[in-house]
Amino acid sequence: MTLPASTPDTVTDERWRAVASEHGIAALRHTHWLDGEPRSYEGAPGVWRAVDGRVVGAGLRADAPDAPADDVVLAPGEHLDVGRLRLKAISREGAPALRVFDPETPGRTRLRGILSFPFDEAWALPGVFRPAAAGEITVIRSVDGYEREEPAVGTVVLEVAGAPVELTVTGDPAEELSAVIADATSNVDAYRFRFLEIQAPATDGSVTVDFNQAYLPPCAFSDHYVCPLPPANNRLSVRIEAGERATAID
Template sequence: MTLPTGTTETLTDERWLAVSSAHGIAALRHTHWLDDRPRAYEGAPGLWRAADGAVIGSGLHGRDDLASEASRSEVRLAPGEHLDIGGLRLKAISRGGVPALRVFDPEAPSRTRLRGILSFPHADAWAIPGLFRPAAAGTTTVIESVDGSEREEPAVGTIALQIAGAPVELTVTGDPAEGLSAVIADATGNVDAYRFRFLEIDPPAADGSVIVDFNRAYLPPCAFSEHYICPLPPANNRLAVRVDAGERIAEVA
């Protein structure tokens, strides 16, 4: 797919390629959670099971990258690894130690119907100063995903700022030395934009000062395919005000 015209003033070639390429974000057709029993799963050739934290496939045919018939009998994918077969990309992931197989299909309707990404107009006023406050040592936070699962992780901290005169304290994740991120929802959600968005934030200065540029807000993978397991915004990141900045919705045919 080529970069769409007239859909957004902030969409870059790199972002569009990551979403719309043959095995890009929008091409995810299935996510299958595995156990130790070999089974056939929709959209995936062969039989698949989990073993020792990895994804194991057997009965795969037509794999020219494997040298012998014996080696074709089974393949092992650690989380993050993938193989390409018959136009598909099969990728292993893991959540909480439970492996899953993802099937990326260039012919998935989520990809073939995608026409662009719509964004709000860029506005410098949405680059807002804030103050990063690190979490107390040993504290944790619960992260809920769209499928209802929850996991507990070490807390990173919050960023205090004001939006439209209202005080806001965003819960953030990541590494203050490398960069922070937040999952946010606001009053545009399910109205003019997807129900929540992701936001990358540059590392704060030594005194904690930081710029939160909402023009950098972008759609989560689950805005393009329902088979992702995106984290939901924590309660204090669900803003009552509108954030008319950043990506807002996928444009489909």
């Protein structure tokens, strides 16, 4: 397995492998949403259709001699490697799609690193988790305009640069919380939004929001992901100069 040029030292080897390996995040070349009609799709050998929530491929042997001769059935999360391609099934609220990971996609071959702001412990801020009321719903909108409703998890209340902030979070409060954030560096010195994981709150609700842990979403590496966008109250007016900020492309 050949990786693109080494990333800056501020990014861990594990993170770099997840992004830049042959079938890593940056290798996604296509996402094809399927229906019941068998069709050819760009970059994918054979013909593909959706059957009972699964991704079904046929005719792969003609287009790819090393592929299985019989139909291929992939449940969401499963994949098939054909040559250097990885064909992976995903599902969004029951709608299946076929993803094509190609090590030769320019998003991977031109990637030279992940740029980060300098680490600054001052960006590790105290906050308090407030669970959502029973039955409360949140609307999550993705970059492709798709919207879905989910039970609300809650907010994390903290102060950032002297201003009160309530971050909408998702996840499991017993394990880990997540937030999608944008700030005054977005589309200026950083990608338009970033992801942030927050450790599970203590029994009194206290948490530490460490913006040094902010990282680029998959759609920073490929336009074919469908990442969630930051909700309105997660779009901060201050500059968060911490965490990953942009890709380095040659």
